[in-house]
Amino acid sequence: MADTTISVGLEVRSANNPDIVGDLGTEAGYSFGLLQLLRAGVQEEILKPQNMISNAFEPANLQMTENSWAGFIVGEISACEPLDSPDDSTRQKCEALVKQQIQWAAHLGLSSVIFTCPSMDGGLNFPRVVGRALGMLGYTQAWVRITVTKRDTEAWKKWNVLRTLCEHNPKLVVALELGPELPNESFLQQWLAEPVRTVILSTTSFISNKKGFPVLSKAHQSFLRQLMELNVQVVISTECIDEKLNAAGGIAAYQQYIRHIYRTRPELGIVDQFASGYHDYLQSPLQPLMDNLESATYEVFEKDPIKYQEYERATYRALLDRVPDNSDIVTVLMVVGAGRGPLVQRALQAAENAKRKVKLYAVEKNPNAIVTLRARKEEEWGDLVEVVHCDMRYWEAPEKCDILISELLGSFGDNELSPECLDGAQRFLKDSGISIPSSYTAYISPMSSTKLYNEVSSYKDLEHMETPYVVKFRAVHELAEPKAVWRFDHPDRKVVMDLGSPNFNNHNTRYSTQRFQTKTDSMMHGVAGYFESTLYKDVMISIHPKTHSPGMFSWFPIFFPLKSPLYLPANSYVDIHFWRLCDARKVWYEWTAIPVTQDGQTKTCTAIVGAASSIHNIDGRSSWIGL
Numbered sequence: 001m002a003d004t005t006i007s008v009g010l011e012v013r014s015a016n017n018p019d020i021v022g023d024l025g026t027e028a029g030y031s032f033g034l035l036q037l038l039r040a041g042v043q044e045e046i047l048k049p050q051n052m053i054s055n056a057f058e059p060a061n062l063q064m065t066e067n068s069w070a071g072f073i074v075g076e077i078s079a080c081e082p083l084d085s086p087d088d089s090t091r092q093k094c095e096a097l098v099k100q101q102i103q104w105a106a107h108l109g110l111s112s113v114i115f116t117c118p119s120m121d122g123g124l125n126f127p128r129v130v131g132r133a134l135g136m137l138g139y140t141q142a143w144v145r146i147t148v149t150k151r152d153t154e155a156w157k158k159w160n161v162l163r164t165l166c167e168h169n170p171k172l173v174v175a176l177e178l179g180p181e182l183p184n185e186s187f188l189q190q191w192l193a194e195p196v197r198t199v200i201l202s203t204t205s206f207i208s209n210k211k212g213f214p215v216l217s218k219a220h221q222s223f224l225r226q227l228m229e230l231n232v233q234v235v236i237s238t239e240c241i242d243e244k245l246n247a248a249g250g251i252a253a254y255q256q257y258i259r260h261i262y263r264t265r266p267e268l269g270i271v272d273q274f275a276s277g278y279h280d281y282l283q284s285p286l287q288p289l290m291d292n293l294e295s296a297t298y299e300v301f302e303k304d305p306i307k308y309q310e311y312e313r314a315t316y317r318a319l320l321d322r323v324p325d326n327s328d329i330v331t332v333l334m335v336v337g338a339g340r341g342p343l344v345q346r347a348l349q350a351a352e353n354a355k356r357k358v359k360l361y362a363v364e365k366n367p368n369a370i371v372t373l374r375a376r377k378e379e380e381w382g383d384l385v386e387v388v389h390c391d392m393r394y395w396e397a398p399e400k401c402d403i404l405i406s407e408l409l410g411s412f413g414d415n416e417l418s419p420e421c422l423d424g425a426q427r428f429l430k431d432s433g434i435s436i437p438s439s440y441t442a443y444i445s446p447m448s449s450t451k452l453y454n455e456v457s458s459y460k461d462l463e464h465m466e467t468p469y470v471v472k473f474r475a476v477h478e479l480a481e482p483k484a485v486w487r488f489d490h491p492d493r494k495v496v497m498d499l500g501s502p503n504f505n506n507h508n509t510r511y512s513t514q515r516f517q518t519k520t521d522s523m524m525h526g527v528a529g530y531f532e533s534t535l536y537k538d539v540m541i542s543i544h545p546k547t548h549s550p551g552m553f554s555w556f557p558i559f560f561p562l563k564s565p566l567y568l569p570a571n572s573y574v575d576i577h578f579w580r581l582c583d584a585r586k587v588w589y590e591w592t593a594i595p596v597t598q599d600g601q602t603k604t605c606t607a608i609v610g611a612a613s614s615i616h617n618i619d620g621r622s623s624w625i626g627l
């Protein structure tokens, strides 16, 4: 496990001096502290009708009068609750108080301030004031404290209103306070797609173990471990530090316990180890047809422990089925898009294991990969293998093959143009021949991820919002299980290629609409894409979350963003429309999502077209794959 430390902070709610939190906190092993910027009672005093707001910033009213603890303290902003007071004077005074605190925090150079999110039942002045504060904060981050409890299942909705009205500002992040009892799983999972920076745990949310040391319930531990994967920090919140704390080990025991939980997280699986550093990182999908892949890219593919094993298994099974035992028949294999030769090697191994005689052609269009293939022929394969430098779509093969082996798959199955390449290659597959893979299916599901949405929108242009990205998901919440959108089968004998016609590729266009039902209130930020492929009979490879080939890491999911996030109430429906389109030079995807309401009585569904996202990437204007 790469990272072995977690930052744990301390909040002493009764503290009236930064030295208390600072000295006690550092002594007890805490990395930072939370402290009210205004002294207790100041807010109430200022709100009295006879008092003027201009008196609020007397040094005597402030907890921090200079910046000696500025690197340690996160400043708590008072006067948030009455921001929605119906009384004009109270509201205006609170607004001025908040503004002064923000300016003071920025002046001191605090790294973060924290607002406590009020109920917002009385109005929306709090989001307006926070939105304005975000513009004043410079480099200081704004945390908003939101408490999740078993009874209050509206916490996420409050956050959603706040961040929506603050225009999804990435400086606004969540400090999630976990109450003593947690709501059910679905109300917790939705937080995994949000920018949770900090988890706040009151000492009263801990229980004691047999020796009297503070520990968390199993439910808290499990959720905390999931949040730890998002690189959160933790704050221990206590009313005061004295004998009432009633825990063996004193206040230090809480941070020691949190660090213990962090250190003892389960070992990463092989896929996560490989993906370390790539979580939620947007990558442009490869275009192996239009571009020539680099050696380092092939090297990464070749480390996959599962993909090649499954191809070998598929080839072995196909050879056994095709040729009887003890036969002298020579089976012609062609590996098209052979790269640096790993599938050639596996096909030869399969033939040896199956005790079948084979002859193999390795076809590749990348001139650099051809150098490696020729070197391997000389050093390893000899006359068994013929290396052909050619685009498979135009190669005039000297003979037809029995088994056509390719791996031209992208995260969405067909997005590296396997259908178009194999249309060409199937010309030299015997009528009874076998294609490995024999099919692949693309899947989609609606997803929520503030992190990914912020990453894409930070480019501030249309092109990035209409481009799919390959991403190893982490801060992502899938709103429903994936559904299949389309499938390609090989060989496809119905295909008649008329390369002279501009519409020669029309048979590879697709259009599909899928309806999904959401479980909880959610914000949809985009569509997740996956594939499943049948290599031969029951030999499969998959990155679909439910059927993912264990340990296979060659493909991360694909993410199609939505330009504007879509609010979906619990148990509502959303239709996702997806197109695969092409012209003579390129292939591209278009997509849109439309919320759907269902009449409670008649169960009739109506698309709320007015709330739909627009159709993304019309005519491939922002992203496409070159033929």
Ligand SMILES: C[S@@+](CC[C@H](N)C(=O)[O-])C[C@H]1O[C@@H](n2cnc3c(N)ncnc32)[C@H](O)[C@@H]1O
Pocket (backbone or CB within 6 Å): 288, 289, 292, 293, 298, 301, 302, 336, 337, 338, 339, 340, 341, 342, 343, 363, 364, 365, 366, 369, 390, 391, 392, 393, 406, 407, 408, 409, 421
């Ligand atoms: C995803 S890589 C797979 C490489 C190798 N088979 C492996 O599994 O490690 C796809 C390979 O197909 C090649 N390729 C793509 N389109 C091709 C075409 N039309 N004709 C020949 N080679 C092609 C690319 O250059 C690349 O080497």
